[in-house]
Amino acid sequence: MQLKWKTIKIDKENLAHLAFKEVDGTAPGNGTKDPDKEVHPDFKNAMQKLKPHFALLCEQLETPSNINSFTSEELENFTVRGFHRGKNEEIPGVTIVGSKVLKSGKYLGLNAPFTRFYEDPSNENAYPFQEHLETILGEIEVEAEEYLNGKFQPEQQLGLPFGEPNGDKSKTTVEVLDAEDGSSFEGDKPKRGRKKKELAD
Secondary structure, eight states: OEEEEEEEEEOTTSBEEEEEEEEOSSOOEEEEEOOSSBBOHHHHHHHHTTHHHHHHHTTOSOOOSSGGGOOHHHHTTEEEEEEEEOSOTTSOEEEEEEEEEOTTSOEEEEEOOOEEOOSSTTSTTSOTTHHHHHHHHHHHHHHHHHHHTTOBOOOOOOOOOOOOTTSOOOOOOOEEEOTTTOOEEEOOOOOOOOOOOOOOO
């Protein structure tokens, strides 16, 4: 089934918020999806490729001759959260949403102005990096569809038991910190033994 995307956003908890139109060749239908799984790193990385466009469209940086010429230091204070496609399909375009960290350390929320896409990118009114922007949006939409199909952040496995090289199966201490309050708990402590471990030459 073909999807026409309306909104793709990634929140602070790395969860995706998606709005789209399903087109099956007959009648289109609207759809939304807010899964409770964190997005895959590929999805996050694709979204952050919009940083130079976001900064330029918000007039936070000077327009370069090459969109890829910005350094990581120039872009490090910008974060892209997502984008909205134009409501009117006859006037295609996009609005990018994100934030910038100020010198005070506070966050400034920014919505870039709606950027119209022209059939002829050489149109004098066109955004100079329209083709590059459309390519990045396409990459993000591919990742969003894969997210719908189950491509999430891989689950991490913690505290798996393991043995010593000499065959000792004693358990090791595992400390897990709680992200909410910093509390922790310990697993089984290692058994104490008098046998010395021999070092290989």
